Amino acid sequence: MMTLFGDPQVWLPFTFATLMGIAILVYVVLDGFDLGVGVLFPFADDREKDRMIASIGPFWDANETWLVLAIGLLLVAFPAAHGTILTALYLPVAAMLIGLILRGVAFEYRVKAPPKWKSTWNWIFWGGSMLAALSQGFMLGMYIMGLEWTIWTVGFALLTSVFLTVGYSFIGAAWLIIKTDGLLQEKAVSWARGGIWGLVLGLGAISLASPLISARIFDKWFSMPQVLMLAPLPLLSLGLLAIIWVTLRRLPSANDSRAWVPFACGTGLFILAFCGMAYSFYPYVVPEKLTLYEAASAPEALIIILAGTVFVLPMIALYTTLAYYIFRGKATELSYE
Amino acid sequence: MDALILSRIQFGANISFHILFPTITIALGWVLLFFKLRYSATGEDRWMDAYRFWVKIFALSFAMGVVSGITMSFQFGTNWPGFMETVGNIAGPLLAYEVLTAFFLEAVFLGIMLFGFSKVPGWLHTLATFLVAFGTTMSAFWILALNSWMHTPAGYEMRDGVAYATDWFAVIFNPSFPYRLSHMLLASGLTVSFLVAGLSALRLLMGDRSEVAATGLRVGAVLAAVLIPVQIFMGDQHGLNTLEHQPAKVAAMEGNWDTGSHVPMLLFAIPDEETRSNRFEIGIPNMASIILEHSPSGIVPGLNDYYAEDGTPLHPPVGKVFWSFRVMVGTGMLMLALSWFSVWFLSRRDAVTGERWHIDRLPRIALYGFVAMTFSGWVATLAGWLTTEIGRQPWLVTGVLTTEAAVADVPAPMVLTTLIAYLAVYAALLVIYIGTLTYLCGKAARGERLPERKRADGAPFQGKANPAATPAE
Numbered sequence: 001m002m003t004l005f006g007d008p009q010v011w012l013p014f015t016f017a018t019l020m021g022i023a024i025l026v027y028v029v030l031d032g033f034d035l036g037v038g039v040l041f042p043f044a045d046d047r048e049k050d051r052m053i054a055s056i057g058p059f060w061d062a063n064e065t066w067l068v069l070a071i072g073l074l075l076v077a078f079p080a081a082h083g084t085i086l087t088a089l090y091l092p093v094a095a096m097l098i099g100l101i102l103r104g105v106a107f108e109y110r111v112k113a114p115p116k117w118k119s120t121w122n123w124i125f126w127g128g129s130m131l132a133a134l135s136q137g138f139m140l141g142m143y144i145m146g147l148e149w150t151i152w153t154v155g156f157a158l159l160t161s162v163f164l165t166v167g168y169s170f171i172g173a174a175w176l177i178i179k180t181d182g183l184l185q186e187k188a189v190s191w192a193r194g195g196i197w198g199l200v201l202g203l204g205a206i207s208l209a210s211p212l213i214s215a216r217i218f219d220k221w222f223s224m225p226q227v228l229m230l231a232p233l234p235l236l237s238l239g240l241l242a243i244i245w246v247t248l249r250r251l252p253s254a255n256d257s258r259a260w261v262p263f264a265c266g267t268g269l270f271i272l273a274f275c276g277m278a279y280s281f282y283p284y285v286v287p288e289k290l291t292l293y294e295a296a297s298a299p300e301a302l303i304i305i306l307a308g309t310v311f312v313l314p315m316i317a318l319y320t321t322l323a324y325y326i327f328r329g330k331a332t333e334l335s336y337e
Numbered sequence: 338m339d340a341l342i343l344s345r346i347q348f349g350a351n352i353s354f355h356i357l358f359p360t361i362t363i364a365l366g367w368v369l370l371f372f373k374l375r376y377s378a379t380g381e382d383r384w385m386d387a388y389r390f391w392v393k394i395f396a397l398s399f400a401m402g403v404v405s406g407i408t409m410s411f412q413f414g415t416n417w418p419g420f421m422e423t424v425g426n427i428a429g430p431l432l433a434y435e436v437l438t439a440f441f442l443e444a445v446f447l448g449i450m451l452f453g454f455s456k457v458p459g460w461l462h463t464l465a466t467f468l469v470a471f472g473t474t475m476s477a478f479w480i481l482a483l484n485s486w487m488h489t490p491a492g493y494e495m496r497d498g499v500a501y502a503t504d505w506f507a508v509i510f511n512p513s514f515p516y517r518l519s520h521m522l523l524a525s526g527l528t529v530s531f532l533v534a535g536l537s538a539l540r541l542l543m544g545d546r547s548e549v550a551a552t553g554l555r556v557g558a559v560l561a562a563v564l565i566p567v568q569i570f571m572g573d574q575h576g577l578n579t580l581e582h583q584p585a586k587v588a589a590m591e592g593n594w595d596t597g598s599h600v601p602m603l604l605f606a607i608p609d610e611e612t613r614s615n616r617f618e619i620g621i622p623n624m625a626s627i628i629l630e631h632s633p634s635g636i637v638p639g640l641n642d643y644y645a646e647d648g649t650p651l652h653p654p655v656g657k658v659f660w661s662f663r664v665m666v667g668t669g670m671l672m673l674a675l676s677w678f679s680v681w682f683l684s685r686r687d688a689v690t691g692e693r694w695h696i697d698r699l700p701r702i703a704l705y706g707f708v709a710m711t712f713s714g715w716v717a718t719l720a721g722w723l724t725t726e727i728g729r730q731p732w733l734v735t736g737v738l739t740t741e742a743a744v745a746d747v748p749a750p751m752v753l754t755t756l757i758a759y760l761a762v763y764a765a766l767l768v769i770y771i772g773t774l775t776y777l778c779g780k781a782a783r784g785e786r787l788p789e790r791k792r793a794d795g796a797p798f799q800g801k802a803n804p805a806a807t808p809a810e
């Protein structure tokens with residue numbers, strides 16, 4: 001521990017890996033719910049679509065900014081890894097970007113372009129959200145598989161891409177349970193019941209595959225006393241799943257009590273899964289190839305970013321909270337601009 | 338084609354598409370703040386109506402800027418890993434500060450600005466508008482600090498082929514930064530002036546008699562008339578700065594081959610790099626020497642000085658720089674002519690009524706002129722960036738890193754695939770964007786309601802707490 005905080009070559013990369021992890025996690029939860037709402041689009045009728053958009057309209061842009069931050073931190077703190085990862089994932093990254101472009105502009109055009117195009121834009125919004133979610137899941141799978149392109153790794157990545165997309169649809173539905181009422185809320189509950197499987201299967205697949213693919217990860221998890229110390233992770237996950245399960249049976253509830261539970265527990269699941277993965281892969285940024293200490297930028301550069309981050313991140317958290325507070329409560333139907 | 342050239346085309350296409358929208362949002366944010374403050378001060382409906390119309394166009398442009406910007410932030414990794422490996426210690430912090438101080442600010446407060454009108458007190462909404470405008474300007478500040486550093490690097494040292502910052506103040510306020518930042522912010526102001534004036538003129542020509550269209554035209558024309566001389570002056574200063582730091586670029590802009598005095602300013606020429614001379618030259622004698630050195634005997638650098646021993650050119654491609662520079666300056670001159678012509682007419686007192694600034698005083702030809710020049714800001718801005726960026730070649734970071742050394746070894750067919758995909762999406766989006774602007778103008782001109790944000794209780798979006806002061810819908 002002493003050395004960890006003594007030597008800037010050590011604690012700076014570690015701090016930046018943590019910051020990057022936080023940014024990715026916040027991104028996955030926040031943009032996860034608005035991508036998820038997009039994934040669910042075809043299941044709703046036209047009025048419901050407007051309400052669904054209204055529930056994410058004020059947030060999606062800021063949510064995507066966490067992706068920019070995450071990729072920016074990877075870029076600035078671990079330039080070598082940034083190049084390796086992004087060139088290995090060149091095509092899925094491009095697919096994701098095109099997905100994000102299409103859905104981002106669809107927010108605007110579905111209400112501003114001539115009305116006869118609206119349903120086309122609704123489909124583009126859905127398609128873009130799907131493309132973005134699927135390619136993110138694909139990248140996750142490829143990353144776990146060590147960024148190697150073989151028929152097996154691609155097969156696995158295709159699986160994770162479906163699971164993550166369904167998982168996003170869960171968190172999206174959970175968001176809609178909070179932000180809507182009436183029939184749409186009932187629908188959202190049933191969507192969440194379906195979407196939860198994405199999380200279950202996705203978590204299962206990743207937990208099975210990671211130790212199988214790497215003996216190092218296997219040893220990290222399944223040797224004494226680690227097994228005992230790590231036991232809370234899977235147990236907590238199972239607990240959260242059970243709570244979600246039970247709550248979804250009882251929703252929608254009379255006075256909307258516990259409408260927030262699926263979203264909160266879903267977020268908990270994402271956090272646990274993320275901690276598990278972080279534990280598996282540490283200290284590597286490029287799995288089994290490059291550790292974060294090898295990939296890190298010069299301490300001088302990192303210090304100057306850290307100084308700004310420490311000061312600015314709390315402010316960002318503050319005004320983001322303000323925005324969520326201002327737009328609390330149920331989303332109304334007619335919400336343009 | 339190899340990965341290098343494809344990556345360059347892809348990067349150029351991406352950033353050129355991206356910059357179209359920031360040039361609008363940077364200045365339009367401030368214009369919206371101006372509308373909002375005028376409304377607060379005067380209570381006149383036309384300012385609120387103007388705000389409402391233009392905030393839609395702002396939102397549209399912003400969305401286009403955000404999605405293309407997210408693409409930009411991945412480009413460094415996917416296509417230019419060598420860039421970050423060599424100058425990452427400098428570029429990284431600047432990019433990080435842009436995300437931290439600008440992107441989050443604008444993204445979060447944009448939500449409040451667009452959706453919060455009826456949810457937050459008036460002052461908070463005005464503050465949100467201000468913070469969005471401020472955020473976009475901050476983002477220009479950081480990205481231009483980086484871009485200027487790539488042109489005129491300072492405050493760093495090289496160790497084992499990697500750049501390390503030694504003085505951050507010198508890195509940020511590098512020699513060309515003040516010029517580039519002010520030239521770009523003015524470019525944004527001009528782009529918006531002509532966009533506002535152009536679309537307002539379009540509405541007037543469509544028969545719109547509303548005060549919004551007239552106000553828009555007046556604001557746009559006056560703003561343009563004020564900014565363009567400042568821009569021309571700043572452009573000149575920028576050129577002098579470039580002469581000091583990147584003389585080869587100036588030689589290419591002037592199309593001048595031999596270093597010497599009494600160099601003419603070329604209005605037309607076809608530079609030929611094979612023969613190292615110009616064909617079909619038409620120029621104003623001594624003018625280049627006068628502009629750059631303020632005297633006919635001033636010495637202007639020539640391209641012939643920039644060849645290696647073996648004859649490889651060390652100067653940028655001449656024709657492209659020469660012509661894009663002329664397109665920019667030419668557009669600037671047209672802007673000057675149209676805006677001054679219009680403001681002169683507008684500001685004359687009507688002999689009968691004694692009124693000034695009435696829109697009917699403007700000759701119809703000026704309206705057509707403004708419509709034709711709606712996107713002239715885009716033309717000049719892109720031409721300006723092409724001059725600057727191509728003028729820096731073969732360097733990516735002047736004297737530090739060549740473009741060739743920074744490219745990723747992604748297989749060419751893969752780059753080609755993504756390039757085609759991006760180009761198709763961008764072309765479609767550009768057509769849709771312009772089409773939608775025209776559609777919104779037509780709708781407004783016909784007096785139809787534009788999509789409006791409603792309050793939770795179904796009451797329409799309101800300006801002030803007092804319903805009597807609500808602008809008529």
Ligand code: HDD
Nearest residue numbers: 065068359362402403406407409410440444473476477480
């Ligand atoms: C002079 C201005 C300027 C220039 C040269 C650039 N940008 Fe930009 N960018 C902006 C001015 C801007 C802006 C005004 O701040 C935008 C446009 C609309 C918006 O939402 O913010 C923006 C948006 C924007 C976003 C989305 C931010 C968000 O989520 O809100 C990203 C990630 C980038 N840009 C990244 C880049 C990169 C990597 C560039 C260079 C290679 C770049 N931009 C050039």
Ligand code: HEM
Nearest residue numbers: 345348349352353356480483484722723726727730733740
């Ligand atoms: C915003 C307006 C900008 C435009 C329109 C623009 C345009 C261009 C163009 C056309 C090139 C190609 C030159 C050539 O290869 O002959 C280029 C090169 C380049 N510019 Fe810019 N640029 C802009 C801003 C920036 C900024 C802000 C940065 C970085 C911070 C940047 C980084 C680069 C890089 C890395 C290259 C080399 C790649 C290449 O040659 O294509 N540019 N730019």
Ligand code: HEM
Nearest residue numbers: 517520524527569572573576579666669717718721722725
């Ligand atoms: C009419 C007189 C103008 C002059 C003399 C002028 C001068 C210049 C010069 C010398 C450069 C190159 C800077 C370099 O060497 O790197 C430049 C770049 C640029 N110009 Fe202009 N300019 C003029 C008008 C305009 C107008 C009207 C616009 C847009 C509305 C514009 C937008 C730009 C932009 C965006 C760049 C690239 C960014 C930069 O380097 O600042 N310019 N200009």
